[in-house]
Amino acid sequence: MREGKFKEHGNEGHHRGGHHRSHERSEHRGAKTFRRGKALAFLEMMNVKRATIMQQLDKPEFESINQILVGELKAIDLLINEFTQLFEIHESEANELATVNIEEAGSSS
Template sequence: MRNFKKDGHHKGKDHDSHHRGPKTFRRGRAIAFLEMMNVKRSTIKEQLDKPEFQSINQILVGELKAIDMLINEFIQLFEIQENEAADKKSEEKETSNEKGMEMNETN
């Protein structure tokens, strides 16, 4: 059976009590995307130093410049501060730790 709050909105069993609204959710997804772009950037940077990628070095340099440009534009577009990305990482770590504790409790 569904649980409804007084205002008529559905409140399921997985409802987060720290609900912050759709704008914050979208911002969180934007920050997660930025983190993914930074991982890709790191991978390309590592490949530049490896001898097996020497034949495509110029391509990797071009990709690195392009991803740097995208990251910078993304940061400006969404007005993301460096501390926001760090905060998002620590939130995700706390959430995964809490889920891990819940899993241990049920085992």
């Protein structure tokens, strides 16, 4: 008798939406569930870090850590590529964001 009650309770939990919720989550993956503005801001931050490392590669005072900087640059490039694919960010969106940020920086000076 006890075993029957447990089975019934297990079925009841299933009917309360346990399966439906997991199915619903799988349909809403990707950029739609994340604030696109935050994703673009993070991408811009990664691009600023990339630009900083590129500048450091050209400076003689960073020559001793050149290999480390090259490794960091490769890692950041990989992250940027994966991030843009994951959040389906197109190059035009990233360029538009960079243009807006440059204009805002120029007007605040």
